[in-house]
Amino acid sequence: MKAVRLLEYDGPLVFNEVPTPTIASDEVLVGIRYTAVNHLDLVEASGKARQILPIDLPWIPGHEFSGVVEQIGSDVAAYAPGDAVFGTTTGTGAYAEYLAVKAMAIARKPSNLSFEEAASVPVASQTAWQGLFTHAHLKAGQTILVHGGAGAVGTYAVQLASNAGATVIATASGNDEAYLTSIGAGRIIDYRKTQFEKVLQEKVDVVFDLVGGDIRRSLLVLKEGGILVSAVQPVSQEEAAAHRVSGMMMRLAPSGEMLDRIGRLLEDGTIRADVATEYALEDVTRAWEDLAGSLPGVHGMPPSGQAAARRKSHGKIVLRVA
Ligand SMILES: NC(=O)c1ccc[n+]([C@@H]2O[C@H](COP(=O)([O-])OP(=O)(O)OC[C@H]3O[C@@H](n4cnc5c(N)ncnc54)[C@H](OP(=O)(O)O)[C@@H]3O)[C@@H](O)[C@H]2O)c1
Structure with a gap:
């Protein structure tokens, strides 16, 4: 499958072929449609906080996603192949075509949200x-x-x-x-x-x-x-x-149950999801520059000329995977 990977701390993001993950009995394999970028991705990749936020290199970033269930583990009863879902990862893996994720970390995608919008929601x-x-x-x-x-x-x-x-x-x-x-x-x-x-x-x-x-x-x-x-x-x-x-x-402890409750508030129109910008997965470096500009200095990443400008729209930056 295609994936974005970081090979060394503070190194460039590379886009290449890696093996598709296999699933454990309590996991599902999700075909990712969209993922979203988070400040945490940049902090983890920089290595500046590796004592408290270590990553295993090579690393596929990505804390959240929307997509379609492709396979289910033998203990999974709540989902079936073809279900549209969204959720969080354990801090890795969503900048890729497929993701193995615990069934308890996901929820059904709200029916009124596009995959693009749904990927912006979980974190x-x-x-x-x-x-x-x-x-x-x-x-x-x-x-x-x-x-x-x-x-x-x-x-x-x-x-x-x-x-x-x-x-x-x-x-x-x-x-x-x-x-x-x-x-x-x-x-x-x-x-x-x-x-x-x-x-x-x-x-x-x-x-x-x-x-x-x-x-x-x-x-x-x-x-x-x-x-x-x-x-x-x-x-x-x-x-x-x-x-x-x-x-x-605080540090987020995500759960499929909480996400399901949030999903219902989105579905009944009580709250709404906003997407600021969409990039193709291949353009992840530009997406990261864009995000870094919204909290200048916080990540120790000096914003480039473009990133230093305030984002014009609200909401998350998402990456189109498929
Ligand atoms: N602890 C956790 O579990 C957890 C989970 C998620 C996120 N976070 C952290 O939460 C922070 C926010 O994340 P986010 O995704 O919401 O970021 P974001 O979408 O980039 O939003 C940052 C916002 O902060 C505003 N801002 C910048 N300086 C400000 C100031 N001095 N006073 C008031 N507003 C200011 C920006 O406004 P302008 O564009 O107008 O400057 C922008 O609207 C990040 O540091 C992220 O790492 C922590």
């Missing part, structure tokens, strides 16, 4: 769901501040929090205001012009951090007993305690 939506509900225990009537509200994870956080009955404030570029308002944000703070802690008059119950930076600024705007959940950096327990709040860094 961002589950990160938002877990950040809001598993870790921050967000409830109706509470107020949440989402940093990076217009990003891939942020747009799910805004939609899910709003749907849960919370008041949503988001930091984002000012020209994302209309978009974010349309998906449920009550207030946008333009991070390019304003320091959020200087303009927020009332304190919030939850901060969901998808950007990073000085966490003390976020701790300052939390109510006593509030919580800061960061998807991007550790939170000092001493600093949090000094502000009489709690804080934690």
Whole structure:
């Protein structure tokens, strides 16, 4: 099968033929239609975080996908060949024509989503769901501040929090205001012009951090007993305690069951999936440059001239595989 591989840390991505994977009894073989790119792919490939995010080289990147079940393992009862599915990998393998994946890590593709849209959903939506509900225990009537509200994870956080009955404030570029308002944000703070802690008059119950930076600024705007959940950096327990709040860094623990619940919200139109840009799998290097530009400096990858420009559309960058 055709696959994108990284042969050495920080090396180029190569596109070549590799053996098609075989499946274990609890796995399915998925013919991948689309995959999506994540900042984590770039971090893992760079080797800069290899102590905490090791990869086995040569490595096929790819944390999420949509596709069609080709084969099922002997213990798999929930799926049959021909089923349209989407899901997450164990951190490897989706930039390829076929993927062997645990049946418990996938869900049925929402019928109203294209394969392109479905591939954009699993990582961002589950990160938002877990950040809001598993870790921050967000409830109706509470107020949440989402940093990076217009990003891939942020747009799910805004939609899910709003749907849960919370008041949503988001930091984002000012020209994302209309978009974010349309998906449920009550207030946008333009991070390019304003320091959020200087303009927020009332304190919030939850901060969901998808950007990073000085966490003390976020701790300052939390109510006593509030919580800061960061998807991007550790939170000092001493600093949090000094502000009489709690804080934690989350790491996505995906599940097919959670994805199935999210799939139903997509299917009934409660939330929506957005694709920013589509590239062919062969053009993965351009896709990575595009993504690197959205969090300049965070990955230590200096953005190229093109990548330094702000992406014009919202949502994920997807790769067309078949
Ligand atoms: N812990 C986990 O399990 C987990 C899972 C998924 C993702 N993540 C991490 O979460 C982060 C966000 O991921 P993503 O896929 O949502 O990224 P993304 O789609 O690239 O979105 C990044 C967003 O951040 C905005 N932004 C940049 N600087 C900002 C600032 N100072 N204040 C407010 N917004 C700012 C950008 O807006 P402009 O374009 O207008 O600058 C963009 O909308 C990444 O670091 C990713 O690695 C962690």
